Amino acid sequence: MFNKIPQILGLIVVLSSVVVTACNPFVAAKEPDQITVQLSWFHTAEFAGFYVADQKGYYADENLKVSLVAGGPEADPIAAVLDGQAQFGVAAGDALIRARAADQDVVAVSSIFRQSPLVVMTLADSDIQRPQDLVGKTVGVISPNMDTTWDIQFLGMLKKLNIEPSAITFVPIEDYHGANELTSGRMQAASGFFSSNEPVQAQLDGQDITLLFYSDYGIEIYSNAIFTSGSTIREQPDLVERFIRATLKGYQYAIEHPEEIADLALKYDDTLDANLQSATMQAQIPLIDTGDAPIGTMDEEVWQITQDILLEQGIISTSVDLKTVYTNKFVEKAQ
Structure with a gap:
């Protein structure tokens, strides 16, 4: 009996600390990590997964507060990420290989479309x-x-x-x-x-x-790869993992509930045509979910095709190591 007293007292202390922490208004929850995403184009159903993750609380569940910045013809997502204006961006695969060829430290961590549109x-x-x-x-x-x-x-x-x-x-x-x-x-x-x-x-x-x-x-280039900087991957891998997990969860929801996407997209740009956004979402489902791999997964063959096109047209002069251009490890952790 008496030799159990220290264990009982220890349990009481632990439980008391939990109660005090839960009830103490001065013990603040951890502030969410602030993330900015520089999109490649104007707001549209193409970015449905981001909208779902934002509006359905998937980012909040990962303790993230995400700002989605519209792109356009003048936007440069790679520059935005390298300059620190954004932590993540969306860009075409050939742009990322060009960046790596110019010694710019960017890495694709997923792709919205698995098939070229x-x-x-x-x-x-x-x-x-x-x-x-x-x-x-x-x-x-x-x-x-x-x-x-x-x-x-x-x-x-x-x-x-x-x-x-x-x-x-x-x-x-x-x-x-x-x-x-x-x-x-x-x-x-x-x-x-x-x-x-x-x-x-x-x-x-x-x-x-x-x-x-x-x-x-036989022409495949990832049209909307999600990327970040190499330093973010090295220094904040947990941040990347949480962001990709929430974003892919958003795209999975969008695939399963396409009828909801137009209303979500209009929250970011109320000038969008709802009928067009609904039809767009339906049309892109087979591009996102090809059925032969988890959504967001990237294939080495596609990256090789991309590099071959750039070399053939003289846009880059030498090959880059494709293992430095992309990684699937965060998509795999999200499964």
């Missing part, structure tokens, strides 16, 4: 049913210099199929609403569109269209 869009009643049919046609491109991530992938597809670019007339796309550039007759095909964006709008407008996916011809 990039397509060539034509009207269904045109005679363009395959890339070879583009010969002799006028095709819209994103930049007249054809140096954007969208254009270099299009050029990569042409090269892979032995289609001479000089046999095609290129004009910059000016009107990005649906199929307007096609119905106006200004071009017979438009390249570089996300299958979940302009083509979806075209279908909502009642247009019958044909899509040629770059991925069907």
